[in-house]
Amino acid sequence: MLRVEGLSKRFGGVVAASGVDLQVQPGEILAVIGPNGAGKSTLLNLLSGLLRPDQGRIEFLGEEITQAPPEVRTWKGLGRAFQIVQPFPEMTVWENLLVGALYGKPNTSLKVAEGVVEEIIERTGLAPKAQTLAGELTLLEDKRLELARALCTRPRLLLLDEVMAGLRPSEALEAVELVRRIRESGVTVLFIEHLMPVVRALADRVVVMDYGQVIAQGRYDEVAANPRVREAYLGRAS
Ligand SMILES: Nc1ncnc2c1ncn2[C@@H]1O[C@H](COP(=O)(O)OP(=O)(O)O)[C@@H](O)[C@H]1O
Numbered sequence: 018m019l020r021v022e023g024l025s026k027r028f029g030g031v032v033a034a035s036g037v038d039l040q041v042q043p044g045e046i047l048a049v050i051g052p053n054g055a056g057k058s059t060l061l062n063l064l065s066g067l068l069r070p071d072q073g074r075i076e077f078l079g080e081e082i083t084q085a086p087p088e089v090r091t092w093k094g095l096g097r098a099f100q101i102v103q104p105f106p107e108m109t110v111w112e113n114l115l116v117g118a119l120y121g122k123p124n125t126s127l128k129v130a131e132g133v134v135e136e137i138i139e140r141t142g143l144a145p146k147a148q149t150l151a152g153e154l155t156l157l158e159d160k161r162l163e164l165a166r167a168l169c170t171r172p173r174l175l176l177l178d179e180v181m182a183g184l185r186p187s188e189a190l191e192a193v194e195l196v197r198r199i200r201e202s203g204v205t206v207l208f209i210e211h212l213m214p215v216v217r218a219l220a221d222r223v224v225v226m227d228y229g230q231v232i233a234q235g236r237y238d239e240v241a242a243n244p245r246v247r248e249a250y251l252g253r254a255s
């Protein structure tokens with residue numbers, strides 16, 4: 018579904034992505050993990066088109082999208098939720114979702130968009146907050162809105178950046194269930210996550226990044242036992 022080859026991006030002296038190769042299979046849930054500053058968010062920015070790579074190539078559903086603008090990627094079915102939530106604070110939850118539904122696919126009528134919002138607002142548990150201003154939501158609700166708005170764009174592949182950060186364990190469990198249901202509805206998921214129990218519970222496959230490079234990939238138990246991965250997480254106490 019997604020094929021990334023030799024993706025590189027530097028910011029001045031910082032190499033945020035360096036020769037990243039990655040593939041996502043249709044229907045899978047893929048986790049991207051790694052220490053702070055490893056380049057995970059940069060990878061999502063390159064995939065969603067907010068950044069252009071210095072080198073490398075991105076193919077989505079068999080088409081090259083390396084230079085495509087973000088909205089074109091969204092139309093093709095690449096959805097994205099941000100680590101730092103990006104609501105329109107002066108608009109209601111309903112209106113925020115309507116923006117996702119209206120602009121997520123070209124030429125969407127208001128009627129179709131409203132139908133999409135109705136379905137997603139139920140599925141994500143946000144219906145009771147429909148008329149609340151996004152600026153008045155709790156962080157938990159903001160995170161849910163971020164995810165729901167991405168779903169409203171009707172993605173084939175959904176990119177999630179730490180959507181569970183800051184959640185209590187019971188809330189994280191709910192979010193795990195929500196992501197499972199999203200996959201069951203036919204959406205492939207690539208997610209970045211710090212909470213290892215969540216990664217273990219959700220991911221079919223895990224990709225580990227460190228200093229902009231992919232240092233390991235495989236099943237959770239495989240990468241968790243990998244000495245290079247353990248060093249990346251534990252070996253830099255000084
Ligand atoms: N827009 C930017 N300008 C300059 N440096 C950046 C920018 N975005 C990320 N970086 C740097 O690139 C590295 C990787 O950052 P990031 O992708 O946010 O890591 P992660 O999400 O894994 O914590 C860090 O050193 C970060 O400071």
Ligand SMILES: [Mg+2]
Pocket residue numbers: 057058059100
């Ligand atoms: Mg990040």
